[in-house]
Amino acid sequence: MSAGIALFSGNHLHLSEVDFMEKELRISEHPVLDFSPGDKVQFWFEGEPVTGYLGEPVAAALHAAGIRVLRYSRRLHRPRGFYCAIGNCSECLVEIDGEPNVRSCITPLAEGMRIRRQAGEGRAIADS
Amino acid sequence: MLTSDGVPTPRDIEKIRPPDEIRRERPLVWVECFQEIPCDPCHQACPSGAIVEFEDINDIPNVMHELCTGCGLCIASCPGLAIFVVDESEGPDQALVSMPYEMLPVPVTGQMVTLLDRSGRPAGRGEVVRVRNPKTFDRTAVVTVRIPASKVDDIRAIALPGGDVDAK
Amino acid sequence: MLTAEIIVVGAGPAGLSAAAEASHWNAGVTVFDRDATPGGQLVKQTHRFFGSRAQRAGTRGIDIIRILLDEIGERENARIVSGADVVSRYDDGVLGIAKAGHWFKAKPERLILATGAAEKTLAFPGSDLPGVYGAGAVQTLMNVHGVRPGQHVLMVGAGNIGLIVAYQLIQAGVEVVGVVEASERIGGYWVHASKIRRLKIPIFTRHTILQARGKESVEGAIIAEVGGDWAPIESTRRELSCDAICLAVGLSPLVDLMWQSGCSMSWISELGGYVPARDPSMGSDVDGVYVAGDAAGIEEASAAMMEGRIAGLSAAHSLGKVSDEQFGLRAEEIGRELANLRSGPTGEVVRRGLSKLERAPRNSQVLVEGGDSRC
Numbered sequence: 001m002s003a004g005i006a007l008f009s010g011n012h013l014h015l016s017e018v019d020f021m022e023k024e025l026r027i028s029e030h031p032v033l034d035f036s037p038g039d040k041v042q043f044w045f046e047g048e049p050v051t052g053y054l055g056e057p058v059a060a061a062l063h064a065a066g067i068r069v070l071r072y073s074r075r076l077h078r079p080r081g082f083y084c085a086i087g088n089c090s091e092c093l094v095e096i097d098g099e100p101n102v103r104s105c106i107t108p109l110a111e112g113m114r115i116r117r118q119a120g121e122g123r124a125i126a127d128s
Numbered sequence: 129m130l131t132s133d134g135v136p137t138p139r140d141i142e143k144i145r146p147p148d149e150i151r152r153e154r155p156l157v158w159v160e161c162f163q164e165i166p167c168d169p170c171h172q173a174c175p176s177g178a179i180v181e182f183e184d185i186n187d188i189p190n191v192m193h194e195l196c197t198g199c200g201l202c203i204a205s206c207p208g209l210a211i212f213v214v215d216e217s218e219g220p221d222q223a224l225v226s227m228p229y230e231m232l233p234v235p236v237t238g239q240m241v242t243l244l245d246r247s248g249r250p251a252g253r254g255e256v257v258r259v260r261n262p263k264t265f266d267r268t269a270v271v272t273v274r275i276p277a278s279k280v281d282d283i284r285a286i287a288l289p290g291g292d293v294d295a296k
Numbered sequence: 297m298l299t300a301e302i303i304v305v306g307a308g309p310a311g312l313s314a315a316a317e318a319s320h321w322n323a324g325v326t327v328f329d330r331d332a333t334p335g336g337q338l339v340k341q342t343h344r345f346f347g348s349r350a351q352r353a354g355t356r357g358i359d360i361i362r363i364l365l366d367e368i369g370e371r372e373n374a375r376i377v378s379g380a381d382v383v384s385r386y387d388d389g390v391l392g393i394a395k396a397g398h399w400f401k402a403k404p405e406r407l408i409l410a411t412g413a414a415e416k417t418l419a420f421p422g423s424d425l426p427g428v429y430g431a432g433a434v435q436t437l438m439n440v441h442g443v444r445p446g447q448h449v450l451m452v453g454a455g456n457i458g459l460i461v462a463y464q465l466i467q468a469g470v471e472v473v474g475v476v477e478a479s480e481r482i483g484g485y486w487v488h489a490s491k492i493r494r495l496k497i498p499i500f501t502r503h504t505i506l507q508a509r510g511k512e513s514v515e516g517a518i519i520a521e522v523g524g525d526w527a528p529i530e531s532t533r534r535e536l537s538c539d540a541i542c543l544a545v546g547l548s549p550l551v552d553l554m555w556q557s558g559c560s561m562s563w564i565s566e567l568g569g570y571v572p573a574r575d576p577s578m579g580s581d582v583d584g585v586y587v588a589g590d591a592a593g594i595e596e597a598s599a600a601m602m603e604g605r606i607a608g609l610s611a612a613h614s615l616g617k618v619s620d621e622q623f624g625l626r627a628e629e630i631g632r633e634l635a636n637l638r639s640g641p642t643g644e645v646v647r648r649g650l651s652k653l654e655r656a657p658r659n660s661q662v663l664v665e666g667g668d669s670r671c
Contacts, residue, residue, distance in 0.1 A: 025446075085432070134490040207343060
């Protein structure tokens with residue numbers, strides 16, 4: 001997963017997000033829990049390749065890769081990430097395979113997904 | 129103070145400390161539970177009747193230390209991780225304290241560990257003499273550490289390794 | 297259209313307990329749950345539960361799911377449909393359900409709403425920055441998906457959730473830079489505070505968060521002491537370095553389906569917000585609609601399980617599945633467990649809330665003014 005740093009060492013990643021990745025975010029061992037992730041898959045975020053695990057929420061895969069800004073707010077264009085992680089609050093809306101307003105916190109990751117940050121009400125940044 | 133930072137005062141501890149007369153005889157339980165909360169697994173776990181049956185589920189545990197064998201089965205059962213067993217029968221200088229441990233890596237017998245008091249301040253180092261982690265403890269290990277007898281009132285935790293529990 | 301004797305909405309501790317109880321009495325039960333797997337928020341509760349045997353005290357929340365599912369799984373008259381989001385209830389009692397992009401309808405003879413709660417938030421400059429997360433969200437990310445929220449986390453709120461999640465963060469290998477609590481007293485159980493304090497986590501009571509610092513995401517937090525008037529004391533401002541801020545500032549009941557059903561709703565702050573009127577059998581004041589768990593008022597999961605049992609039992613009884621005598625005995629048994637859970641000092645807030653709710657005016661008719669929902 002350290003690949004996440006290398007992949008995003010360019011202008012995508014702000015300094016704070018590099019700090020944030022100072023250590024692996026994936027938990028490899030836990031005193032109470034056993035994690036059994038799905039297969040490793042590649043997907044695309046803002047055109048860059050990222051890896052995650054099949055079936056985990058898109059927001060979790062992005063977070064583990066050091067990506068926390070999921071969209072920009074409608075009027076003030078402020079960065080937003082997830083808040084509730086269980087599909088209640090709609091802070092984590094992204095565009096997936098051309099469809100805007102997808103709740104990334106409860107959408108299972110699939111191979112080859114093309115994910116973009118959402119701007120405002122759902123127009124993808126790349127198109128603006 | 130418990131209400132403001134979770135640290136019991138010496139007066140709180142006074143209420144739960146086993147009677148002096150039997151402390152040198154055998155290991156005894158210190159149930160550091162000071163608040164009436166709805167919870168009774170410690171009683172359910174106690175095989176010797178020392179943690180008396182609750183009249184009201186919110187009661188503070190009532191311990192009859194005369195009946196306690198120091199077996200420590202209650203330690204892992206406590207959802208609040210508030211139970212310790214202190215053994216002062218080894219002589220005037222040394223004592224053993226058994227504590228719940230739910231972090232990784234779990235210390236191993238013979239290992240020297242840094243010990244902490246109830247507010248997380250370093251309180252010396254000690255040797256791990258026993259680690260119990262059977263299936264019935266359900267992932268709460270009970271770690272017994274040899275400590276100076278003068279510290280039995282203080283030492284209540286094992287420091288996380290290097291401040292970094294992510295060790296492989 | 298799908299029909300069922302009982303439909304339960306929500307497969308958390310309350311909903312699963314309702315289904316387990318109702319199916320025990322041979323009622324046909326279908327549980328709809330919007331998540332991919334059942335368990336509700338139990339899926340991330342790695343700590344041992346409080347309570348007594350009836351609430352599986354001493355067992356970890358994650359393992360209580362299996363116990364409840366096993367109980368339900370033994371019976372042919374109960375089933376759980378995951379990934380099914382019940383989004384509407386119409387005046388004729390028909391439910392609208394969305395599942396995998398499709399829409400279907402279902403009509404139960406009895407409906408049990410165990411829809412749980414949503415996390416509250418707190419407004420302060422920077423509170424919308426990525427890296428400011430709900431405590432429950434952090435638990436989900438970390439305990440369900442195995443991803444740490446950050447490396448250095450500030451917890452806001454020293455209730456049970458804040459204290460428990462702080463401990464779970466340490467277990468996940470995260471540094472907790474502190475727990476901030478505006479009140480002068482720790483709101484959660486002291487044992488939870490003691491166990492993080494022993495590991496050197498500072499607990500800042502009488503402190504508040506003033507600002508989350510950062511450009512694109514959290515880089516730090518500014519906190520300050522609060523005075524007697526709850527106003528921050530400027531001279532005590534200080535910055536803590538952290539890359540995530542976790543807000544454990546309470547829950548609000550998820551009551552959309554209760555509003556839609558026309559239940560009498562009252563704002564009871566002790567219970568977390570708007571909650572439905574309910575009788576001791578957990579029946580709302582809409583015929584055939586029962587409520588249970590956090591959706592009926594925020595409490596501990598142990599209480600939610602007991603409320604679910606009562607709702608399941610009552611729904612089965614109203615269908616004629618349980619004799620009056622059996623109902624009386626069992627209702628008394630569960631009711632006593634529930635009363636015990638609430639009887640101590642830590643149950644005081646809930647007791648006050650419930651007593652307010654009992655005295656609140658029934659207002660279900662307000663919703664249908666100018667029309668009759670029953671036509």
